[in-house]
Amino acid sequence: MTPDQLLADQAPTDAPLVSVQNLSRRFDVSPPWITRALYRQPRRIVRALDDITFAIQPKRTLGLVGESGCGKSTLARCLAGLMSPSGGVMHYAGKPVDLASKNDPKVRRAVQMVFQDPYASLNPRWSVEESVGDPLLAFGLAGSRAEMRQMVGALMVEVGLSPRDAQKYPLQFSGGQRQRIAVARALASRPAFLICDEPTSALDVSVQAAVLNLMRRLQDEYGLTYLFISHNLPVVDHMSDDVGVMYLGRLVELQPTESLFDAPRHPYTQLLIQTVPSLDTMGRASAPLKGEVPSPLNPPPGCAFNPRCPFANARCRVERPEPTALPGGGMVACHGVQEGRI
């Protein structure tokens, strides 16, 4: 590739492939009404997603990190149409998507998901051919069973398995192989946008390297756009062009990968990056993020991070920080940064 092409490839085109505005999702986790009536307990609502806004340019990867329970999988499920959001809109290729019904078959075909658990994401009673071939038949991409079989064989080769493996069942494969099959199934409908929710978290490092390399190669070959969710920061750094950080249902920072890791702005991002376990932090397990993880049932008023934030002031405890654009691109939602204190 010439440097010119390289630049052309990397320059963000103006129109995002996927964008999301003010996406929200609430869960009602109230006790049964009888208990509430007897013990005078209020309704309890978890705000799993709270006003999430971002955009992803075509052929790029947005990484998403954040604490357990902060809403990453909920976001993934909403975007994949597996769950309807309580509010907000998604645009795909410039057109609004009805996330609640998601009845546009074009979008259903173009947006696919790979799950964390390769054991759960495939039907154990279906042969690999049935699993991978199902979307081919469902979307009418294969005219006949014979054609389907041939396309499945090609997909198997694509993910580094043998066409003969298509006759086997998921239980006959290792975790890494199953994740390859899950990737093959997701690719079957020739999607443009792949949502990957912790795709390698259940895999060991050597198999993880193979699956990540596979995803990279497929992205280059087919111009795929990825939303890549992982709690493993080095993996997110390796895979992503931009990284978003979530905290308690809110997107608190989003920056190009290098800036985020070199110069994190939000205090939560700073702490996250300091606590990455790595080979260089040998025997230093003593510096976890201090403070109690706030309850999503009962988030603190103002900035949800304020009870754990070393820079919190009076304003932080009452006023919710809104996203503000950063000079180098990206955004951060923090009073301290906005006020120039951080």
Added chain:
Amino acid sequence: MTAPLLDIRNLSVSLMRDVPLTVLSDISLQLAPGEILGVVGESGAGKSVTGAAVMRLMTRPLQQTGGEIWFDGGRIDTVPESHMQKLRGKQIAMIFQDPLTALNPVFTVGQQLVQTIRQHLPLDQAAARARAAALLGEVGIPSARERLDNYPHEFSGGMRQRVVIALALAGEPRLIIADEPTTALDVSIQAQIIALLVELARSRGMGVILITHDMGVIAEACDRVAVLYAGRLAELGPVRSVLTAPRHPYSRGLIAAIPRVGARLAMLPQIPGTMPRLDALPAGCAFAPRCPFVMEHCKTHRPEATPRADGVQVACWLEEGQ
């Protein structure tokens, strides 16, 4: 060395089929009180079976075919099941890889914790419930008291795993076998859980076997680390030595494959090929078909995990050459 808390001597486990298949072959490990031993290796290498063998939780076709397991000075692989049941949960606890299998979906988290606590400790309902809330708090679940009344599916994946860890701690065990306990967790909670395990190990003299494929976790938490490959011990030594100067070609490949922040590689270094199936193990060194340093001798002779001059055990013929 103080008397080991756990002493696994030449353990072998087979899959009893028409032709028995060796799953673990001649594994020896010691664990001192308060020590944290990491166990790494790719999926199917035998990490979970090692844990299950110690717990005597191996299911039917799997069977111990050789070796001995000693806990606190007594042999436990031969004691009656009734005795083992008393040890399990109370003295030796296990945290499983999959939090969903360890939790019952039809009971609240509080009911499950209270039941486990009362099995092991002489507490009444109210005291057990208070203890349950304290344990949930200890593993970092916010609003612990209210969360006791939630069902497992109302927690995120990471929170469920913290509940599972709380369950394992309920009987105040002396040995914890944690099988991929933080695999589903994000870094900050992972750091908390690991710090919690380290603290329990140091303060209570609790021994911990930490099975994980996350080398970062190994680096931070463990004193020593064992690398398993195809049911055999490839390398065993102090964490610093194994992670910064791995000697076995397989350990070297594993450590090279770890993504590092700022490395900006297009592709990650990969170990070529895959681990052989147990029914197709090569005659000599199990790693030979993938090893960049393979010699003729390796293909026919199996290397032993012999302690080398510096005490590190390495099962590789390259070591003999020096």
